Amino acid sequence: MKFLSSRRRHKAVKPLLLVAALFLMGGLYTVAVPEQQSSADSGTSTQVEEGRALFQVGCSSCHGLNGEGTSEGPTLVGVGAASVDWQVETGRMPMAQQAEQAPKRPPVYNREEIDAMAAYVASLGPGPDIPTEAQYSPEGLSAEEIARGGELFRTNCSACHNFAGAGGALPDGKYAPSLQGVEPKHIWEALRIGPQQMPVFGPETITDEDVRTIVAYLQSLEQEPAGGLTLGNLGPVSEGLWAWIVGMGGLALFAVWIASKGARSK
Numbered sequence: 001m002k003f004l005s006s007r008r009r010h011k012a013v014k015p016l017l018l019v020a021a022l023f024l025m026g027g028l029y030t031v032a033v034p035e036q037q038s039s040a041d042s043g044t045s046t047q048v049e050e051g052r053a054l055f056q057v058g059c060s061s062c063h064g065l066n067g068e069g070t071s072e073g074p075t076l077v078g079v080g081a082a083s084v085d086w087q088v089e090t091g092r093m094p095m096a097q098q099a100e101q102a103p104k105r106p107p108v109y110n111r112e113e114i115d116a117m118a119a120y121v122a123s124l125g126p127g128p129d130i131p132t133e134a135q136y137s138p139e140g141l142s143a144e145e146i147a148r149g150g151e152l153f154r155t156n157c158s159a160c161h162n163f164a165g166a167g168g169a170l171p172d173g174k175y176a177p178s179l180q181g182v183e184p185k186h187i188w189e190a191l192r193i194g195p196q197q198m199p200v201f202g203p204e205t206i207t208d209e210d211v212r213t214i215v216a217y218l219q220s221l222e223q224e225p226a227g228g229l230t231l232g233n234l235g236p237v238s239e240g241l242w243a244w245i246v247g248m249g250g251l252a253l254f255a256v257w258i259a260s261k262g263a264r265s266k
């Protein structure tokens with residue numbers, strides 16, 4: 001270490017140490033990052049193990065010991081973490097008794113247990129992941145964007161869920177539930193997994209940005225005071241009314257125009 005004591009050497013050592021430290025960090029980074037990514041995708045291995053244990057106690061009677069499905073319940077291979085999160089957090093699963101459609105209930109499992117079972121099911125095959133808040137949060141959208149959410153909703157969703165999101169009956173005693181008070185995360189998840197008769201709306205049809213506008217639109221419906229008498233609160237009715245006024249107004253103008261043309265050609 002004697003060379004370090006000379007002043008000139010000492011000056012050169014600092015940048016060298018810096019370079020060495022950078023190399024070391026780079027090395028650590030390449031070692032550490034792939035590990036982080038795989039744990040984000042499919043959960044840590046202990047989490048998967050915990051999830052498997054919970055699953056085998058609470059779910060395997062219908063979904064099979066390895067999620068392969070039985071006559072009592074479908075296979076869960078490839079349904080993804082988002083499906084487990086939605087089904088279990090809305091209390092639909094574990095299904096209490098055989099029924100056409102599992103009703104919404106208070107959840108039976110806590111957050112940690114749901115994450116573990118979701119990680120286990122995700123480890124069986126690739127499927128939609130649980131979204132981050134940035135993917136569904138309606139924060140910071142403009143009035144125009146929310147209006148676009150309304151358009152998307154009327155085009156893609158209102159046939160089953162009704163114009164005001166109040167829900168509606170479907171054939172064979174099934175139903176599309178009311179969307180009032182549904183958490184934004186569950187809206188994202190329902191779109192991506194398409195439970196029961198609901199079609200899957202993938203990111204190529206409805207982007208995350210579009211989902212955010214739909215969430216914001218549904219929240220704007222809820223924020224309107226119930227029973228208000230202003231035009232705006234009547235939602236689809238007032239839109240129908242406007243269409244009528246504009247339509248009739250247009251027809252009247254057209255009639256006037258025809259009449260004036262007719263008068264001129266004489």
Ligand code: HEC
Binds near residue numbers: 063073076097101196
């Ligand atoms: C009594 C039987 C039963 C039990 C117990 C049960 N399920 Fe289900 N599960 C079903 C049936 C039937 C369906 C299909 C009907 C539906 O989607 O509503 C289903 C659907 C699902 C789906 C959606 C699958 C898809 O194709 O999208 C998931 C995810 C799921 N169950 C997870 C679980 C988990 C996790 C548990 C345990 C906590 C559980 N289930 C317990 C019967 C059961």
Ligand code: HEC
Binds near residue numbers: 161177
């Ligand atoms: C063909 C009918 C149909 C269409 C179209 C449809 N849904 Fe659904 N939706 C359903 C059914 C049925 C369920 C309930 C599934 C179940 O009980 O497992 C559902 C469930 C949901 C849920 C879950 C509600 C809860 O209680 O957690 C949300 C959110 C949702 N739909 C939103 C939408 C949106 C937004 C659209 C349009 C982009 C849409 N749906 C289009 C039939 C439909």
